[in-house]
Structure formats: structure tokens, C-alpha cells
Amino acid sequence: MLIRIASAFKKALFPTRCLACGSFFHSAQHRICDLKPRAMDANSSNIAQEFIEKPVLTSAQGNYDLDNIPKVFEKLMAPFLCPTCTSGFLPVESPKCSRCGMVFKSRQGEDHVCGECLDSPKRFKIARSSGIYKYTLMAVIHCFKYKGKIQLARPLGTLLFTAFINFWDTMSIDLIVPVPLHVKKLRMRGFNPSFLLVKDWVRIAEFLHVGFPDIPVDLNILARTRWTEPQTGLGRKERLANIKNAFNISISDGSKITGKRILLVDDVYTTGATVNECTKVLLKGGAGHVDVLTLARAV
């Protein structure tokens, strides 16, 4: 009780700083990040351990309008962002490419296959994203990936899960594979962002009252065996060359992926070079097909 009063006082006296624009604001009470994640496994680092906070299932539970991704974003991000920034989220809207999910400039017409997918078909079946990689979502992903704001894993994971249930039948996927980092990068960063985004989907589904089969997440299927320079700042051709043959199947037991319908997960889809390269390796290893889900889509 005393702790709760103290916490209420603290909230009233010390406003929170918006992670996106830096301005001060009074944060919302309900924090989905307070939900205790499932036991960490060997793939998570010590930094990720800090993410474990007290298990609070708040009254916000079940109140999410899951068809409305911008509203979900607004609600999830309320403890971290000022009201102006929470409203700066751009969803991926039709018309978009029915394969790669690219948003067409023209806001008229139906979804169809884009010119690039016709010219050089992608190896994955479809790619979808939660939102456009701009403004608030860009700032939040930046905080999560580069500033070690691990507390964003839960709200961003929930956002990604919301996109998943909007775009897929949950029974149509057998296995979730996060895009791996090179071991050197993993050591530098301390965690794999894509893995943190999917590792608690079962808990998130419970929280949102959504029926969800416990789809296994396996970070050990793929390995990034070749060190690559950051893709940022590279053009399409350079990105393709840079990422070529960077991944390998790292399991000896191929039956783990044989015929499996795989959901490949990454944080940002820029040109699709990375996820396409991963798909190539997974299909070569026997996967049935590969779909791609990312938090954000660059435009």
C-alpha cells in the first residue's frame, strides 16, 4: 500500500521524459512492460534480465481494439511517449503490394503486386509490417535497438503481435525464426532485438485475450556467419552484395525446418535484402515456405 502511494506521489511530482522528442509529460498508469516475461533462456543476455519487472496485470487488459493498430500503438506507448508523439504513428495501409507489403504512393485502388516484385520476385511468400518506418516508430525503434531501452521490448512485441494476428491466421505458421545477429554484434549490443520482440507472444496473447497456439520461437536455426557492414546508407545493389551469403543453417537436424511454414521476424524492412537472403537459406534447408513480419517498413 505504502509503495503504491509513494509511486503515485513520484508520478505526480516527476513527469516522464518522452523517449521520442524529449519533452516532459505525465505518464499513464498502466504499463504492459510491467508484465513478467517467461523465464529467460540462454539467448537472452544480462541486459535483457533487467526487463523482468513485477508482474502486474492491469485494468487495461483486454481493452485493446486490435483491428486498429494506431490506437494499439497509442495505448501501448502512453507510458513512454508524450501525447503528440503517440499520435505520430503511420500504419501500413492499402493499397500495398500484396507480396512485399510496399505501400503505394497513390492512395487509390486495391492491393496488387508491385513492379519490383514482378521484375525480381522475392523468395518469401508475403512480407507485412506493423507500421511505416518514420517519425515516432522510427524514434522508438532507435531507442530500443541502439540506446538499450529494453523496456520497449514488451510494448513493441505487443505491437508486432497485433500486426501478426491482423495479417495471418495464427494456425498457418509452424515456427518463428528471428533474424540472427552476428555473434560480434550480439556481444556489442547485448541482445537480439528481433528475438525479444517475439519471445513473449504467448503471454501477450493471454494479456490481450487472444487465442494463440504456442508457436515455437527458434533463434538457433539460422546463424549470421559472415560479418557485414551496417546496411544503413547503402543502395539496393550494395545491400544485396553486402548481405549475400551472410547466413547459414546452424542446426544439424534438418527435420526441425523440413516442410515447416516459417515466420521470419526482423525489426525493419528496408529493401528486403536481409529477409530475402535468410529466406533463401531456409528454403534451401527444406522449409516449406517463409513469410516475413517486421515492426516497421521503410518507404
Ligand SMILES: [Zn+2]
Ligand atoms: Zn514526444
Ligand SMILES: [Zn+2]
Ligand atoms: Zn512488392
